[in-house]
Amino acid sequence: GATMAKGTNDYRIADRQSPVSQNGYARLAAAILAKAAKEARAGDTDAAGWLLSDQAELLADGIGLSWTHVQAWARARV
Secondary structure, eight states, X not given: OOOOOTTTSHXXXXXXXXXXXXXXXXXXXXXXXXHHHHHHHTTOHHHHHHTTSHHHHHHHHHHTOOHHHXXXXXXXXX
């Protein structure tokens, strides 16, 4: 098989993200969820519905948000 230069893909091989990219992902995920929550609070039922989606669950899990609480909050607005 092909050998990789030391350090180039170590995190992908180990199925981990670097601390820097993980932090960037967490900020992005939080921003997406916050935007959807803001739109849902303003009455956007599509945004509230999206907060119940698998994509929203993946983002919430990725940043350590309680999925049960996200669902309860979104259901109150659908």
